[in-house]
Amino acid sequence: METFKKIELLSQAARYDVCLSSCLDGGRRPDPKDPLYRWIYPAVLPNGKTVPILKILMDNSCPNSCVYCLHRRGGDCPTISFRPExxxxxxxxxxxxxxxxxxxxxxGLGSGVKEMMERMIKTSELIRERYKFPGYIHLKVLPGADYSYVERATELANRVSINLEAPNKERLKKIAPQKDFDQLLTxxxxxxxxxxxxKTKAxxxxxxxxxxxSDESDREIxxxxxWLYKHFRLGxxxxxxxxxxxxxxxxxxxxTPLIREHRLYQADWLLRQYGFRLSEIVFGPDGNLSQRYDPKMTWALTHPxxxxxxxxxxxxxxxxxxxxxxxxxxxxxITARGRHRFHTLDELRRTRVVLKRAVRFILINGRWMLSE
Ligand code: SF4
Structure with missing residues (x-):
């Protein structure tokens, strides 16, 4: 098969792996009508910069039978594969x-975890050592990979990832019968x-x-x-x-409605950047986040x-x-307060506060400004 056809097919296949969700960070998704963006994605790097990346599978065949996956055993996708060179x-x-x-x-796991990890590592070694590429590489660690491959992946890549797919053992079994949650944690x-x-580049x-x-709730996720942030140094x-x-x-x-995904990102942001504890995130009786209000607004409304x-x-x-x-x-x-007191909404607007959201929760110099 002609190389660029392979790129297109294996790149489209990779879109289901959302460590592309870098695309979501910038609020942008690849435009499927743009032939280039069928295989190039914007990625947010660990330093916050956004760059275009090639997101691709080494091989799209797999002996596993995850129920959500196009490449599962017995699927009707033709097998396509790259050699490292x-x-x-x-x-x-x-x-x-x-x-x-x-x-x-x-x-995909192709002809086995060992062989696929070897090919992915070899590809990265060529890129780093033969071609001296200093830029961003993200390597997926396949389920069941040995320590030596994991170690080498962390030496070559800026970022490594292992997809848990579901929040616990029982949920994972429902959608990925061959995967074991505890084995993914190892x-x-x-x-x-x-x-x-x-000792790592990653x-x-x-x-x-x-x-x-897996019909899991937002609370479970x-x-x-x-827990992963606390115990596994998850980025x-x-x-x-x-x-x-x-x-x-x-x-x-x-x-799944995209708003659910969006609310999860917002709640995750509260955990990582705003000092919220999990116990402060407000869930409905079904264990899910409100879709009407974002998680910070929900917390504020429930804490008058x-x-x-x-x-x-x-x-x-x-x-x-x-x-x-x-x-x-x-x-x-806080910086502005060192110079003056706030008296008006206009003064506060200059600090880039979103007044429409904030005004009902604040006093400015003792005055509640909601009606102004
Ligand atoms: S392990 Fe599961 S999700 Fe990954 S390629 Fe195989 S079937 Fe698809």
């Missing part, structure tokens, strides 16, 4: 033409130790959940996510709203005893709890 050379051609600045490499533990010893690991495929979690794929066992399962706060005297932490005030605007308010 071929993929490394194609990737470098795209880098030289300035189409991509990084690589996200994953794979290499995550290795990665945590390797990163802690600072500075963080990530994981992904397929949201809605966020419980596991918070971040990605949430991919399940979308049914024709000719898979879940083809009639309802798709904490508001209003006076912007001229509130601590940084108190300001951060106000919907419409983020870390940047909270810092700006």
């Amino acid at each position: 071929e993929l490394a050379s194609v990737f470098m051609g795209l880098v030289r033409s300035n189409f991509v600045h990084g690589l996200f490499l994953s794979s 290499p995550m533990g290795w990665i945590r130790s390797l990163i802690s010893q600072r 500075r963080s690991q990530t994981t992904q959940f397929v949201v809605g495929a 966020l419980q596991t996510t918070a 971040r979690a990605y949430f991919s709203a399940f979308q049914p794929i024709p000719n898979t066992p879940l083809e009639d399962h309802p798709p 005893e904490r508001f209003p706060i006076e912007v001229n005297t509130a601590s940084y932490e108190e300001l951060l709890r106000v919907p419409g005030i983020g870390p940047i605007s909270a810092k700006r308010i």
